[in-house]
Amino acid sequence: MIYWQLFLAFFIPGILGYGGGPATIPLVENEVVGTYGWMNTQEFSEVVAIGNSLPGPIATKMAASIGYSEGGILGAFVALFATVAPSLLLMIGLMAILMKYKDRSEVKNLTKLIRPVIAILLVFMTLQFVDTAVEGVGYLSTGIIAVVSFLLLEKWKWHPAFVIVLALGFGAVTGIEW
Numbered sequence: 001m002i003y004w005q006l007f008l009a010f011f012i013p014g015i016l017g018y019g020g021g022p023a024t025i026p027l028v029e030n031e032v033v034g035t036y037g038w039m040n041t042q043e044f045s046e047v048v049a050i051g052n053s054l055p056g057p058i059a060t061k062m063a064a065s066i067g068y069s070e071g072g073i074l075g076a077f078v079a080l081f082a083t084v085a086p087s088l089l090l091m092i093g094l095m096a097i098l099m100k101y102k103d104r105s106e107v108k109n110l111t112k113l114i115r116p117v118i119a120i121l122l123v124f125m126t127l128q129f130v131d132t133a134v135e136g137v138g139y140l141s142t143g144i145i146a147v148v149s150f151l152l153l154e155k156w157k158w159h160p161a162f163v164i165v166l167a168l169g170f171g172a173v174t175g176i177e178w
Contacts, residue, residue: 002071003078005036010063010082021059028062038070059083141174 017024067079
C-alpha cells in the first residue's frame with residue numbers, strides 16, 4: 001500500500017504542478033505532510049533545503065529522498081517514476097500525434113519555422129557562454145580553447161567528451177587569466 005501512496009503523492013503534484021519542480025513543492029508538501037503524515041513541516045523544509053543544495057531538478061531529488069525514507073529503494077524508484085511519469089506520458093502522447101500527422105504540410109511548415117528560432121537561440125546561448133568564459137579566464141585562454149576544440153571536433157573527429165576533458169585539463173593547468 002505504501003508504494004501506491006508514494007505513487008499518488010508524487011504523480012498528482014506532477015500533473016497539477018504547472019511550472020516544473022518548484023511549482024510542485026507546495027503540492028508535494030500537502031501530500032507528504034498533510035495527507036499521509038510521513039513528515040512534519042520542519043522535516044519537509046529540510047528535505048527541500050537539501051534538495052536545493054544539490055544539482056539537478058528539485059522535484060526528482062525530493063521524490064527519491066522521501067520515497068527512500070518511506071519505502072526503501074523500491075519506494076525511491078516508485079516516487080521518482082511518479083514524478084516524471086506525467087511528463088513522460090505527455091511526451092509519448094504528443095509524439096504519437098506528431099508521428100500520425102508528420103507528413104501533413106502544416107507540421108512540415110511548423111518545423112521550418114522552428115528551425116531558425118532554435119538556431120538563433122543557440123547562437124545567443126553560445127555568445128553568453130563566450131562572454132562568461134572571457135570574464136572567467138580571459139580572451140587568450142577562451143580563444144585557445146575554442147580554436148583547439150573546433151579543430152579536434154571538426155577536423156580530427158574527436159569525441160566531445162574527450163574534448164571537454166582536455167579543455168577542463170587546460171583550465172586546471174593554466175588556471176590564470178591571460
